[in-house]
Amino acid sequence: MNLISAKKLRKSYFIGKDESIILNDVDLEISEGEFISIMGPSGVGKSTLLYLLGGLDTPTSGEVIISGKSFNDMKEKEVSKLRRSYMGFVFQFYNLVSNLSVEDNIMLPLMLDGKKIRNYKDRVDELLCYIGMEDKRKLTPRELSGGQQQRVAIARALVYDPEILLLDEPIGNLDSKSGTEIMELFQKINLDMNKTIIQVTHSEQSARYGTFIYRMLDGEINSIEEVKG
Amino acid sequence: MIEKKSRLFLLVFSIAISTMLLVSSIGVLKVILNSYSSAYTIGHEGAEIVISSKNNMFFKEDDINFLGVKDSVGEIDYTGIMSHENEDNEMVYVTLRGKKLNQVEKNYNNKIISGNINDLEDKTCIISQRISEEHNLELGDYLKILISREEVELKIVGICGNTGAFYMDTSSKYSVIVNYTYMQEFFDVEDVYNVIFAKTSEDTINEGIDLFQSVEDNKNFDANPLYDDEALSVEYAAFFISMYAMLGFVMIMCFVIIYGAFNLVLNERLPEIGTFLSQGATKRKVKNLLYLESVCYGFLGGLFGNLAGVVVLYIINRKISPLAEYGIIEKFSIDIIYLIIGLVFAMVLSFFAAALPIRKINRLSVKDIILNNFYVPVKTGWAGFFIGIGMIAIAMVGAISNGKWTVDFSYITSVFVIVGIVLLASKLIDLITRKICGLVKERSSILFLAFNNIRTSRVLMANIILIIITLFSSISINAVSKSIIDTINSAYYNLEYNIAINNILPNTDDKSTTDSILEKIENQDFIIKESINPFYKINGHVDQVNTYTIAAYPDRFQKYMAYLQLDTGENKKVFDEFTKEKSPQLVVTEKLLDKLDKKVGDTVTIKINDIENDFKIIGAIDGKMYFSGLFAFIHYDHMKESYGLEETSTITFQVTTEDDKAKIEIDKLIYEYGATSITKTEEVASQISATETLCQSLILFSNLIIIIAVLGVVNNMLVGLFQRKRELALLSSVGMSNNTRNRMLMTESVLTVFWAIVIVVPYSFLVVKIISKFMKWIGMPVDVKLYPNSVMLTILITVIGIILATIPIFIKSRKISIIDEMRYE
Known part of the structure; x- marks a missing residue:
C-alpha cells in the first residue's frame, strides 16, 4: 500500500520575471516500511521535495x-496535527529547543498535542534507553555533543510513534563515527519498528543504509535504484 | 523594509524624546523669565528698574543720585477701583499713570487710535483699545474711579493701541494714562513723583541696582527690578525638579529601548559583520563602524529632539504668557547653547546605550558570527540578586526610619529602590518560574513553554524590566500628582478660617486701609472676633536666602494654621514663648534653618524692601507644604514697625453664618477700599488650579512613558522574534499550529505584564514611601499615597498596550518560513 x-x-x-523551476512535475509512490534515500547535486530540489512530502511547504x-x-x-x-502525530522530522542541525531539557525536547510533540505527559513516561524512558541517553534526560542541548543532540532529535521524532520519518541530511553535521552510529540507528528503527523513512543525503555511504536510492537531476527523479542486501 | 524603517523610527523617537525633555527642562526657566521680563519691560516703556522712597510716598528727583541707572522717567501712579461693580460683581482695579505730556507724546503719539493726546489735561484719561472693547467705552465716556475712597470722574480723550502702559491690561486690572499735573493737583503736591522707572547703566539689572544702592545719597530710596528672577526661580523650583525627575525616568527607559534596538540591528547584521571579519576587518573596526552609526542615530534623534524641545518651550511660553488670553504671546527665543547641549546629549546617550550590545562582538568567535550561530543565554546571576537585595534593604531602612538622613539621602534610596528591584527581578522570576514550570507542565503545554521562555529569554526578561520601570514611573507619577492635590485640599481645609480678605491697598488717609477694615469687621456680629487674624506674607531675604516672611500675632496664627499643628507639642512651646516675649525674634522652618546653616539661638538679618533688622531664632518648626516649607515667622508688630509696612497682606476670620452669605456682607464692607474677599472653598479651588499645570505635566509624562514603553516592548518582541525564528519554525515543524503559536506568544506577553504587576504592586508601597521623602527633599513635603483606582487604570492601560503590541508579532510570526529556517542548503 502506498503511504x-x-x-x-x-x-x-x-x-x-524569470521562473526558476526547483521541482518539475515529480511523481512518486512510497510504500510502508521503505527506507528511501534521495540523492543528487546541490540545488537539485531534494530538500524541497522532502519538505513538500512533510507538509512543511506548499507546492506551486x-x-x-x-x-x-x-x-x-x-x-x-x-x-499540524499530522506533522506531530503521523510524521517525525530530523534535521541536519538537530534543531532542538535550547531552553528545554532532553526529556522536554522529546516530549515536545506530546505537549503540543495537549497530551497528559505522565501517560507517556514509559514511552520516553523506552526511547531514552533506545538512543542510549537515560542518564542525560535533565541536560539541555548545549551540554550535549552533536551526535547526542541528533539522537535526542530522533527520539523526539519517534515519541508519537509516527508512520513516517523525514530526515534532512541527518548526519551532515556529524563526524564519521557518530554518523555511522546514527545511520545504524535509523536502519534499526526501519527494521525493528517498520517505520517508513525518507532521507535526503549527499553521502552515498549513508544512502546505502536504505532500501531504495532516488537520484535527482534538474528537478526531476532521474533514476531509482534498489539497494541490495 | 518597513520593519527597518520602524526600527529607525523607534531609535530616533526614543533619542528625540529624551532630548526633548532635556532641552525643555534646561530651557524652561529662561522662557518663564523672558516671558515675565518682556511683559514688564514693555509695560514700562523699556524700563527695567523701579525706584521709590523708603519713607515717604512722594519724593523729589533732585534728591536722587542716578548712578547705576539711566533714562529715568518719573511718574505719580496710584491704583484705585472702579466705583461701580461690574456684572460679575468683580472688583476692577485701575492704575492711574500720571505721566508728563511730553513723555506721553514721545511714547504714544503714533499709537493713538482715536482721540488726541493734546486733550489730556485735568480730569481726562487715555485708555487702551482692549479695555475700550471689553468695557464698551468710547471717547467722551467717563470712568468713575475711587481713589482713597474719593470718587473721581475721568473723561476718556484717547484710545490707544494695546502697548506700553496698556500692555498688561486685563478686564479686571488695567492702566489709564492721566496728565501728571492732574495727579499733582489731586494729591496737592508739586514737582514730586512717587515712582521713577529707569534702565540699568551697567551690564546687568542687578549690577545697576547695587551701584545705585551703594550711593550714600540714595539710602532713603529703594531700587528694585520690575520683576524678580530669584522669586520666580523659587516659585517654579518644584516644576523644574519634577521635569528633571521625569527626564531621569524617560532616559532610563530610552536607554533600555535604544539598547534593545541596537541588539536587533546587531543580530540582523551578523552575517554582514561575519563577511567583514572573514575579509580581514578587525573586530575593533567593525565596532567603530557601529559606534559611528549609533552617534549618527543620536545626531538625527538630537535634531528632532531639539525641534520638539523648541516646540514644547514655545507651548510653555504661550501658556505662561501673562496676556495669552488676549492672544498676546511673549516673544519667544531660545539659547543656541541649549540646542548644542541637546545634540551632544543625544549622541552620548545613543553611544552608551548602543555600546552594551556592540561590546558583545568581543565575546563571539569569528566562526560563530560567520555561521550566524549566535546565542547569548540570559544571565540571571546571583551577584545581581544579592546586590539588588542589598539595595532594597538600604531603601527599606530609608523608608521606615525617621532620621533626617532618610530625607537628605532620599535621592540615593530612590535610585536604590528602582535599581535594586531591576537587579533582583531576573533571578527572582527565574527561581519562581522554575517551580511554576514544573507545576504547569502536566496541565498546559502553552503555559509551560511560555513560562520556560520567560525564564530563559533575555528579550522577554528585558520586557519585564521595561514594564516594571513603566509601571513604577506611571504609578508613582499618578500617586504624586493626586497626593499633591489631596495635600493642598487637606492643608486648606485644616486652616481655621472661613473668609480671607486680600488686596489691601495703601491709601492717602491718616488711617491705614488695614486698620479701617479691621475696625469695620470687628463690629460685625457674624464674625468671631477672637478669630480675626491679620498677617503679612512678604518676600525678602533672611540672611542671603530669598524667602517669605510671615508676620502675625502668634496666638491667633497658632489657631488659624491648624495645618502646621502649631498648638501641640514642641511647636506649642515655641509659639507660647513667642507670645510672651516681645523682643525681635523669629521662628523658622526646619528647612530654612538648614538652608541658613544656623541653629536655634543664632541671630539672622531679615531684609525686606532694603530695610534690614536682626532677629534671634527661638525655634524651628516643620513647615510642611506651606510656602514649600521655607519661611520665617515674626511678630506682626515687628513687621509693621520695623519695616514700616502699614498694610497687611491678608486678614482671615471665622464667621457664624454660611460662608457665601458672609462673603456678600464682607464685600459690601471692604468694597470702597478696593480689597477682595475669598472663601476657604474658593481658595482651595484656586490653589489646586495653581498646581494644575504641574499635575497635568506629570500626567502627560506618565502617558508618554507608557507610549515609549509599548514601543520599546514591540521592539524587544521583534528582537525576540528574530532571535527565535528558528525555534518557532522548529515548533511548527513538530506540529505546532499557527493558532497555538499565537496563543503561546500572547501568553508570553501576558505573563511579562503579569510578572511586572506581581512585582510592582506590592513593591509600590515601599516606592511611594521613599518618594514621599524625596518630595520632602525637593521642597514639596507631600505624603505620597497609592490610589487603587489609579493603579488599576495604569495596569489596565499597560496590559492593553502590551496586548496590542503583540499583534504585529503575530503578523510577523506568520511569515516565518520553516524551510528557510531549517534547511541547510
Missing part, C-alpha cells in the same frame, strides 16, 4: 497524498 504519493509535484520561484502545483488524503484538502490545523 505517500506525489502527483505532478511542481515548485517554482519567480526571480524578477500538484499534490502530496498521505494515507489517501491530499495535503491540498487539509486545513493548516490538520496538517
Whole structure:
C-alpha cells in the first residue's frame, strides 16, 4: 500500500520575471516500511521535495497524498496535527529547543498535542534507553555533543510513534563515527519498528543504509535504484 | 523594509524624546523669565528698574543720585477701583499713570487710535483699545474711579493701541494714562513723583541696582527690578525638579529601548559583520563602524529632539504668557547653547546605550558570527540578586526610619529602590518560574513553554524590566500628582478660617486701609472676633536666602494654621514663648534653618524692601507644604514697625453664618477700599488650579512613558522574534499550529505584564514611601499615597498596550518560513 504519493509535484520561484523551476512535475509512490534515500547535486530540489512530502511547504502545483488524503484538502490545523502525530522530522542541525531539557525536547510533540505527559513516561524512558541517553534526560542541548543532540532529535521524532520519518541530511553535521552510529540507528528503527523513512543525503555511504536510492537531476527523479542486501 | 524603517523610527523617537525633555527642562526657566521680563519691560516703556522712597510716598528727583541707572522717567501712579461693580460683581482695579505730556507724546503719539493726546489735561484719561472693547467705552465716556475712597470722574480723550502702559491690561486690572499735573493737583503736591522707572547703566539689572544702592545719597530710596528672577526661580523650583525627575525616568527607559534596538540591528547584521571579519576587518573596526552609526542615530534623534524641545518651550511660553488670553504671546527665543547641549546629549546617550550590545562582538568567535550561530543565554546571576537585595534593604531602612538622613539621602534610596528591584527581578522570576514550570507542565503545554521562555529569554526578561520601570514611573507619577492635590485640599481645609480678605491697598488717609477694615469687621456680629487674624506674607531675604516672611500675632496664627499643628507639642512651646516675649525674634522652618546653616539661638538679618533688622531664632518648626516649607515667622508688630509696612497682606476670620452669605456682607464692607474677599472653598479651588499645570505635566509624562514603553516592548518582541525564528519554525515543524503559536506568544506577553504587576504592586508601597521623602527633599513635603483606582487604570492601560503590541508579532510570526529556517542548503 502506498503511504505517500506525489502527483505532478511542481515548485517554482519567480526571480524578477524569470521562473526558476526547483521541482518539475515529480511523481512518486512510497510504500510502508521503505527506507528511501534521495540523492543528487546541490540545488537539485531534494530538500524541497522532502519538505513538500512533510507538509512543511506548499507546492506551486500538484499534490502530496498521505494515507489517501491530499495535503491540498487539509486545513493548516490538520496538517499540524499530522506533522506531530503521523510524521517525525530530523534535521541536519538537530534543531532542538535550547531552553528545554532532553526529556522536554522529546516530549515536545506530546505537549503540543495537549497530551497528559505522565501517560507517556514509559514511552520516553523506552526511547531514552533506545538512543542510549537515560542518564542525560535533565541536560539541555548545549551540554550535549552533536551526535547526542541528533539522537535526542530522533527520539523526539519517534515519541508519537509516527508512520513516517523525514530526515534532512541527518548526519551532515556529524563526524564519521557518530554518523555511522546514527545511520545504524535509523536502519534499526526501519527494521525493528517498520517505520517508513525518507532521507535526503549527499553521502552515498549513508544512502546505502536504505532500501531504495532516488537520484535527482534538474528537478526531476532521474533514476531509482534498489539497494541490495 | 518597513520593519527597518520602524526600527529607525523607534531609535530616533526614543533619542528625540529624551532630548526633548532635556532641552525643555534646561530651557524652561529662561522662557518663564523672558516671558515675565518682556511683559514688564514693555509695560514700562523699556524700563527695567523701579525706584521709590523708603519713607515717604512722594519724593523729589533732585534728591536722587542716578548712578547705576539711566533714562529715568518719573511718574505719580496710584491704583484705585472702579466705583461701580461690574456684572460679575468683580472688583476692577485701575492704575492711574500720571505721566508728563511730553513723555506721553514721545511714547504714544503714533499709537493713538482715536482721540488726541493734546486733550489730556485735568480730569481726562487715555485708555487702551482692549479695555475700550471689553468695557464698551468710547471717547467722551467717563470712568468713575475711587481713589482713597474719593470718587473721581475721568473723561476718556484717547484710545490707544494695546502697548506700553496698556500692555498688561486685563478686564479686571488695567492702566489709564492721566496728565501728571492732574495727579499733582489731586494729591496737592508739586514737582514730586512717587515712582521713577529707569534702565540699568551697567551690564546687568542687578549690577545697576547695587551701584545705585551703594550711593550714600540714595539710602532713603529703594531700587528694585520690575520683576524678580530669584522669586520666580523659587516659585517654579518644584516644576523644574519634577521635569528633571521625569527626564531621569524617560532616559532610563530610552536607554533600555535604544539598547534593545541596537541588539536587533546587531543580530540582523551578523552575517554582514561575519563577511567583514572573514575579509580581514578587525573586530575593533567593525565596532567603530557601529559606534559611528549609533552617534549618527543620536545626531538625527538630537535634531528632532531639539525641534520638539523648541516646540514644547514655545507651548510653555504661550501658556505662561501673562496676556495669552488676549492672544498676546511673549516673544519667544531660545539659547543656541541649549540646542548644542541637546545634540551632544543625544549622541552620548545613543553611544552608551548602543555600546552594551556592540561590546558583545568581543565575546563571539569569528566562526560563530560567520555561521550566524549566535546565542547569548540570559544571565540571571546571583551577584545581581544579592546586590539588588542589598539595595532594597538600604531603601527599606530609608523608608521606615525617621532620621533626617532618610530625607537628605532620599535621592540615593530612590535610585536604590528602582535599581535594586531591576537587579533582583531576573533571578527572582527565574527561581519562581522554575517551580511554576514544573507545576504547569502536566496541565498546559502553552503555559509551560511560555513560562520556560520567560525564564530563559533575555528579550522577554528585558520586557519585564521595561514594564516594571513603566509601571513604577506611571504609578508613582499618578500617586504624586493626586497626593499633591489631596495635600493642598487637606492643608486648606485644616486652616481655621472661613473668609480671607486680600488686596489691601495703601491709601492717602491718616488711617491705614488695614486698620479701617479691621475696625469695620470687628463690629460685625457674624464674625468671631477672637478669630480675626491679620498677617503679612512678604518676600525678602533672611540672611542671603530669598524667602517669605510671615508676620502675625502668634496666638491667633497658632489657631488659624491648624495645618502646621502649631498648638501641640514642641511647636506649642515655641509659639507660647513667642507670645510672651516681645523682643525681635523669629521662628523658622526646619528647612530654612538648614538652608541658613544656623541653629536655634543664632541671630539672622531679615531684609525686606532694603530695610534690614536682626532677629534671634527661638525655634524651628516643620513647615510642611506651606510656602514649600521655607519661611520665617515674626511678630506682626515687628513687621509693621520695623519695616514700616502699614498694610497687611491678608486678614482671615471665622464667621457664624454660611460662608457665601458672609462673603456678600464682607464685600459690601471692604468694597470702597478696593480689597477682595475669598472663601476657604474658593481658595482651595484656586490653589489646586495653581498646581494644575504641574499635575497635568506629570500626567502627560506618565502617558508618554507608557507610549515609549509599548514601543520599546514591540521592539524587544521583534528582537525576540528574530532571535527565535528558528525555534518557532522548529515548533511548527513538530506540529505546532499557527493558532497555538499565537496563543503561546500572547501568553508570553501576558505573563511579562503579569510578572511586572506581581512585582510592582506590592513593591509600590515601599516606592511611594521613599518618594514621599524625596518630595520632602525637593521642597514639596507631600505624603505620597497609592490610589487603587489609579493603579488599576495604569495596569489596565499597560496590559492593553502590551496586548496590542503583540499583534504585529503575530503578523510577523506568520511569515516565518520553516524551510528557510531549517534547511541547510
